[in-house]
Structures are given as C-alpha cells and as structure tokens.
Amino acid sequence: MTQSELIDLPWNTNLAIMQKFLLECSFVLSNLHTPSDEELTADTQSKSTSIQATFAKPKRMKFVVDDHPVSFDVESIQIVVEGARVGQVTINQITVLQGIDNPNLQPAFKELVDMLHNTDK
Numbered sequence: 001m002t003q004s005e006l007i008d009l010p011w012n013t014n015l016a017i018m019q020k021f022l023l024e025c026s027f028v029l030s031n032l033h034t035p036s037d038e039e040l041t042a043d044t045q046s047k048s049t050s051i052q053a054t055f056a057k058p059k060r061m062k063f064v065v066d067d068h069p070v071s072f073d074v075e076s077i078q079i080v081v082e083g084a085r086v087g088q089v090t091i092n093q094i095t096v097l098q099g100i101d102n103p104n105l106q107p108a109f110k111e112l113v114d115m116l117h118n119t120d121k
Helices: 015-029 105-117
Strands: 049-065 068-082 088-091 095-098
Touching: 015 068, 015 105, 068 105
Parallel strands: none
Antiparallel strands: 049 068, 068 088, 088 095
C-alpha cells in the first residue's frame, strides 16, 4: 500500500531542520551500489516510508554507483527513510540502487515531519 502526502513548506519553515534532513539524504546518495538479492528482498511486507522529489523537467545528475560515476536524467528520486530498506534509492521509478544505511536519516525525517505538523500555517 502506498500513501502519498504532498509537503507544502510554509513561509516560516525551520530551515535548519530542512537542511539537516537534506544533508542526511545527500549522505545516503553519496555512495550507491547495485543492491544484492538479499537487499532487494529484505522484508517486503513490513511498513516503510519513503520521500520522493519529482521534477517538472528532467535534471541531469551524476552519482557514484558501484565506484563509477554515472549520469542520470532524473525526473524523480525516491529514498526509503524508514523500514527494512532504509537507504534504498529509486531513480525515475525504474532504477533501484542501495545507498548508505544512514542511522541519522530516520531521526532527521521524524524531526522534519514533526515540524511540518506543528507549524501554524
């Protein structure tokens, strides 16, 4: 089951919390590899939470994948932030890669969600 929630950042968003979350995401993206069969099948039935960015026009991005620079024209990028596959990255809803399993990602995401739900709009 997939549940989507559009995040609308209000004018008074705490930028420090947002920057911390983006920093943790960038750490996950800093070293990608082709996932093993074990990583791909890790507890597919458990609940997971992902964050996705979608671009109106493709953005050329370069990532290190399996120790080699690879360029993608990115239309969407999704990162699993909670669940059995933390750090799994899906580019353009097709290419699945495994990023660094960053233990700071989930707490930074929780802080962001708490901030967004507690902000007076």
